[in-house]
Amino acid sequence: MAKLYFRYAAMNAGKSTALLQAAHNYEERGMHVALFTAALDERGGPGVIGSRLGLHRSAATFGPGTVFSRQALPEALACVLVDEAQFLTPEQVHQLHRLANREKLPVICYGLRSDFQGRGFPGAIALLTLADDLEEMKTICACGRKASMNMRIDAQGRRVREGEQVLIGGNESYRAVCPSCFYAEEEEGPQKAPGLFG
Numbered sequence: 155m156a157k158l159y160f161r162y163a164a165m166n167a168g169k170s171t172a173l174l175q176a177a178h179n180y181e182e183r184g185m186h187v188a189l190f191t192a193a194l195d196e197r198g199g200p201g202v203i204g205s206r207l208g209l210h211r212s213a214a215t216f217g218p219g220t221v222f223s224r225q226a227l228p229e230a231l232a233c234v235l236v237d238e239a240q241f242l243t244p245e246q247v248h249q250l251h252r253l254a255n256r257e258k259l260p261v262i263c264y265g266l267r268s269d270f271q272g273r274g275f276p277g278a279i280a281l282l283t284l285a286d287d288l289e290e291m292k293t294i295c296a297c298g299r300k301a302s303m304n305m306r307i308d309a310q311g312r313r314v315r316e317g318e319q320v321l322i323g324g325n326e327s328y329r330a331v332c333p334s335c336f337y338a339e340e341e342e343g344p345q346k347a348p349g350l351f352g
């Protein structure tokens with residue numbers, strides 16, 4: 155039975171790497187997949203899914219106006235893989251859920267759950283509500299606990315607490331942290347958090 159899968163994690167947990175591995179597993183068996191990523195993600199150039207391990211694949215892009223329907227996809231398809239799925243609209247999540255359950259086409263979405271203020275992305279909220287299969291991908295906070303939240307860091311290495319949910323073309327970066335560190339920083343005031351690897 156085809157399902158809508160949501161594989162969610164904090165930043166830098168290897169979501170894109172896992173997506174590219176899943177694509178490879180299908181193709182190794184002679185099956186075709188459709189790859190999508192958000193149009194606003196320019197980390198790897200437009201229409202590219204890039205993993206931090208150096209793997210890159212071209213992908214179709216989706217924006218708020220994209221419609222996910224069986225007619226809009228190639229004929230012989232074994233699976234639809236969506237990166238940066240937190241940027242899907244709730245309506246698109248319904249379309250993908252329908253695609254899986256009515257058209258028998260498995261859809262695997264990879265994305266963030268919450269933003270730098272601990273608020274859910276609309277696409278992630280819809281996926282957590284509708285996905286037939288949920289799995290959290292694990293990554294580690296600098297303190298050693300499981301990281302499930304994201305901190306925004308500006309170009310000077312300071313934590314950013316306010317601003318737009320999505321910044322395009324900024325100099326900010328993100329750090330995956332555990333909930334304890336996410337809130338401790340607030341109580342203890344601004345301080346430079348240690349990097350994941352020193």
Ligand SMILES: [Zn+2]
Nearest residue numbers: 295297332335
């Ligand atoms: Zn921590």
